Amino acid sequence: MKNNKNTLKRILNLLSPYKFRMAVSLILAVVIVLTTLYLPILTGRAVDTIVGKGNVDFERLIKIIFIMIIMMCVTAVAQWCMTAINNGVAYHMVRDIRNQAFNKIMRLPISYVDSTSHGEIINRIINDVDQFSEGLLMGFAQFFTGILTIVLTIIILFTINVYVTLVVLLVTPLAMLVAGFIAKNTYKHFKSQSEKRARMTGIVDEMIAGLSTVKNFTMENQIENEFKESDEELRVASQNAIFISAIAFPATRFVNSLVYAGVAISGALLVITGNMSVGQLTSVLSYATQYTKPFNEISGVVTELQNSFACAARVFSLIDEEEILPDKDVNNVIKDVEGNVEVSHVYFSYDKSKKLIEDLNLDVKAGQRIAIVGPTGSGKSTIINLLMRFYDIDSGSIKIEGKDIGDITRKSIRENFGMVLQETWLKNASIRDNIAFGKPDATFEEIEAAAKEAYADSFIKRLPDGYDTIVTEGGENLSAGQRQLLCIARIMLVLPPMLILDEATSSIDTMTEARISKAFDKMMMGRTSFVVAHRLSTIKNADMILVLKDGHIIEQGNHNELMDMKGFYYELNNAV
The missing domain is CATH 1.20.1560.10 (ABC transporter type 1, transmembrane domain)
Structure with missing residues (x-):
């Protein structure tokens, strides 16, 4: 009662x-x-x-x-x-x-x-x-x-x-x-x-x-x-x-x-x-x-x-569900981001009774390409969630341009990141609107240029209504590869200073992947990029590769350095 x-x-x-x-x-x-x-x-x-x-x-x-x-x-x-x-x-x-x-x-x-x-x-x-x-x-x-x-x-x-x-x-x-x-x-x-x-x-x-x-x-x-x-x-x-x-x-x-x-x-x-x-x-x-x-x-x-x-x-x-903790200062935004990221003594776990990320340290300079590899459950995607403040860390600090992200507004952080994830998401709207999702005021010329950069323009023009083709719920009227290309075009349009690619080419055929890699190289040029990959072939050109296991960075270096170590990365590479 x-x-x-x-x-x-x-x-x-x-x-x-x-x-x-x-x-x-x-x-x-x-x-x-x-x-x-x-x-x-x-x-x-x-x-x-x-x-x-x-x-x-x-x-x-x-x-x-x-x-x-x-x-x-x-x-x-x-x-x-x-x-x-x-x-x-x-x-x-x-x-x-x-x-x-x-x-x-x-x-x-x-x-x-x-x-x-x-x-x-x-x-x-x-x-x-x-x-x-x-x-x-x-x-x-x-x-x-x-x-x-x-x-x-x-x-x-x-x-x-x-x-x-x-x-x-x-x-x-x-x-x-x-x-x-x-x-x-x-x-x-x-x-x-x-x-x-x-x-x-x-x-x-x-x-x-x-x-x-x-x-x-x-x-x-x-x-x-x-x-x-x-x-x-x-x-x-x-x-x-x-x-x-x-x-x-x-x-x-x-x-x-x-x-x-x-x-x-x-x-x-x-x-x-x-x-x-x-x-x-x-x-x-x-x-x-x-x-x-x-x-x-x-x-x-x-x-x-x-x-x-x-x-x-x-x-x-x-x-009545508990909301995200409000930003400490709604006026504390980050501007002129070059892409310097510092992770210091970070601890985090989804279930507090089960440890995951422990004492994570990372120093990323502007423009560097950071690859994150490791077995399933090692914490790769978790690092992305923490960088984007989808989850708040338990202790330690993550700084962008020297500013602790816990003090910066979430909107400001996310505006400076572009994400292309393994799981594609498209809204029930036209292809034009889906590409312009992050920049609603974009002109058609900008949208078309982004699609060309992502090698999506050719398949879009073959559709019945071209850029005005309506994407059904979940994008079921498009192939998995086409959906992925549209998500990549969406990021190509806004080009933020930092990028996150979580197995972004997983649904694309080998030939298209080779062409997309060139587009990615162009997109990542001068931008700090975090690349989560399961296929090691996609990250060999990274400036730094982080090898994760059980929430710890157990090895780091470029591809050649890690191969010379003949450690866990070497075993992963040879297991492919």
């Missing part, structure tokens, strides 16, 4: 910009309830105009019917306006919370994205927010009107007949107990359902991304079984949630029947004794139905709100 209160408080905070609309909606809700509750009174009066056969007050009856029609029209218009306003508020709030969640991702540390299923994150922003909005819409439309209907019905019943009202009130605690029981038991089941749905989304997202790998290893059956297990877990969770929520209908119908029977019997006795007219009995029977109807709706609303709260809580938990 405490979590629900916190979630409700945050939802109300999200609603604060729409206070005026909500006030109008509440006024319309009052109008709807008043006009709806006035109709049974008019119905009773209409019945009382029919005293007996041939004794009907038609003049009065016609007036009452005319007023009833007006009340119905007012109710319909007010209902339409309230629904339109509530829908608008709900969808605006969903937009706000979804923007908050997406903006939060931009401020989350890379460690969170690395350690959390992408499907889980997507599910929270898309599915959970949708579920949240659906419950909210029902809550807006029915919760307030339900409570108001119950209160006003009791007041009106008191004005008609006290004894009938007491009969209704005696059954009310039972209706409240039923609603309370349903509300208490639905939250945990809907929360479990949401979590299971997120897991399934994660499985689907991962399998679509790696479908070719799954097929290559003929793991279709195993993946299908994994999906079936997840689907079964979701089925059980959903069944439990639906079962609990489904109790609402028969339980509230039972209470309805008790109320209606009590009112009908007591009212009939009062009519026989002359303490109530037939018209009044008609009215109180209508009110008995209207009185119990809000309990039905509120039970349904509570069920939906519990589901909504469970989904909202998951979205809020994403929004």
Whole structure:
């Protein structure tokens, strides 16, 4: 319940910009309830105009019917306006919370994205927010009107007949107990359902991304079984949630029947004794139905709100994730970078219980080409993550032009690095926009020149729409080599003073690689370059080669020096 209160408080905070609309909606809700509750009174009066056969007050009856029609029209218009306003508020709030969640991702540390299923994150922003909005819409439309209907019905019943009202009130605690029981038991089941749905989304997202790998290893059956297990877990969770929520209908119908029977019997006795007219009995029977109807709706609303709260809580938990530590001084930027980098006594590990980088020292002069080699897990990519401040070091210092990167803004650091990674990333946009990703204001001539430098221009012009060809999600309409060429062209366009190439030519054929190497040589000329490579043939011309093993630089020097040492690098080279 405490979590629900916190979630409700945050939802109300999200609603604060729409206070005026909500006030109008509440006024319309009052109008709807008043006009709806006035109709049974008019119905009773209409019945009382029919005293007996041939004794009907038609003049009065016609007036009452005319007023009833007006009340119905007012109710319909007010209902339409309230629904339109509530829908608008709900969808605006969903937009706000979804923007908050997406903006939060931009401020989350890379460690969170690395350690959390992408499907889980997507599910929270898309599915959970949708579920949240659906419950909210029902809550807006029915919760307030339900409570108001119950209160006003009791007041009106008191004005008609006290004894009938007491009969209704005696059954009310039972209706409240039923609603309370349903509300208490639905939250945990809907929360479990949401979590299971997120897991399934994660499985689907991962399998679509790696479908070719799954097929290559003929793991279709195993993946299908994994999906079936997840689907079964979701089925059980959903069944439990639906079962609990489904109790609402028969339980509230039972209470309805008790109320209606009590009112009908007591009212009939009062009519026989002359303490109530037939018209009044008609009215109180209508009110008995209207009185119990809000309990039905509120039970349904509570069920939906519990589901909504469970989904909202998951979205809020994403929004509440710990962000990247803010820059110490937003004005502390680095300018006129030549490419001097100094790494001094750096210690770092992803899991603090497992050591990785220990006492790393490195002195790189401007324009040097530094190659980093070593077995998988030795810390090659970790060094890149630390240079770019994707992760902050545990101790020691990394300096660029004598400035500690811990004191420099992350934006300033990353503007001075260009990265071409083994894993390509292209957005769902035109090829022109993808190349200009780091320089959106680039002219077409600049984009085309960068593509030519990266040897991408020829294949681009062979595409149906040339530079305006739309790259599908993940670049699936391009080959792996073509995607890599576009990523290289993207860096060719901005040409920062320092470069990071993480096995940047891994997806390119040998002939193209030879041509790209010339482009790289031109691009790296006069620029500090860090080249992470698995193929030693790509780094023989490096000014310095760092040989890593278990997070330590165990050897360093140029190719010839390392070969003369006949150490670990020598063994790696001969093993190729």
